[in-house]
Amino acid sequence: MKSVSADQDAYGREIWAFLSGQRETFEIVERDDGYITAAPSVAGYFASLRRWPRRQREAIRYRRGRTALDVGCGAGRVALYLQERGFRATGIDNSPLAVRTARQRGLRDARLVPFERIDQLPGNRFDTVIMFGNNFGLFASYPKAKRLLRQLHRITTPGAILLAESTDPHATKNPGHLRYQRANTRRGRMPGQIQIRVRYHDCIGPWFDYLLVSRREMEQILDDTGWKAQRFISDSGAAYVAVIARV
Numbered sequence: 001m002k003s004v005s006a007d008q009d010a011y012g013r014e015i016w017a018f019l020s021g022q023r024e025t026f027e028i029v030e031r032d033d034g035y036i037t038a039a040p041s042v043a044g045y046f047a048s049l050r051r052w053p054r055r056q057r058e059a060i061r062y063r064r065g066r067t068a069l070d071v072g073c074g075a076g077r078v079a080l081y082l083q084e085r086g087f088r089a090t091g092i093d094n095s096p097l098a099v100r101t102a103r104q105r106g107l108r109d110a111r112l113v114p115f116e117r118i119d120q121l122p123g124n125r126f127d128t129v130i131m132f133g134n135n136f137g138l139f140a141s142y143p144k145a146k147r148l149l150r151q152l153h154r155i156t157t158p159g160a161i162l163l164a165e166s167t168d169p170h171a172t173k174n175p176g177h178l179r180y181q182r183a184n185t186r187r188g189r190m191p192g193q194i195q196i197r198v199r200y201h202d203c204i205g206p207w208f209d210y211l212l213v214s215r216r217e218m219e220q221i222l223d224d225t226g227w228k229a230q231r232f233i234s235d236s237g238a239a240y241v242a243v244i245a246r247v
Contacts, residue, residue: 074133083108092110093110153226197208
């Protein structure tokens, strides 16, 4: 995905509105089959450590080194947490207003860089890479994930750690989700590869692919990319964080 244009930056508008004091800001996500979900608040994008999900609080303990990359940084909650603890933390996002929000909140190195353009970042730099908030989904598809994982390998240091969150798409009984997964399989896509867009008031974001995977599917994607899952951390529900080592 390219950087989002200002007139389509629905995600950025919602978090900028929250930063500006509109506390009843919410998020609508639309799937390409018409399925819609609505989050009651975007406050989680601004949460302090004690309000993070337990799986994230536990996973962040596995951070390594002194340099970190927060992929899809949004309002900057993870990068700011690491920056406050002495890390040289870089946050990247494809949303101009998200980057502006993170900078406004004090993140010193927030960049408008789509995930697909991480080859623009200097090599052998980051000790820790964070992809919380289901951001393993930004890999988008099986082949794209393979390519981007190899690029992540190039820009990280020996022994680096990747902390990546996903949700097991198979852990559902929702008929709509199951139909969608079957349709994906018929089309040669991974079951949890969804096409979605974010809406905020009259602003509609662009469609993009987002990839949800089981633990086994994640291990298959990681194979032969220079990364290996060491452990999986979960609490309740289908979401989990993988602690992944550079090998």
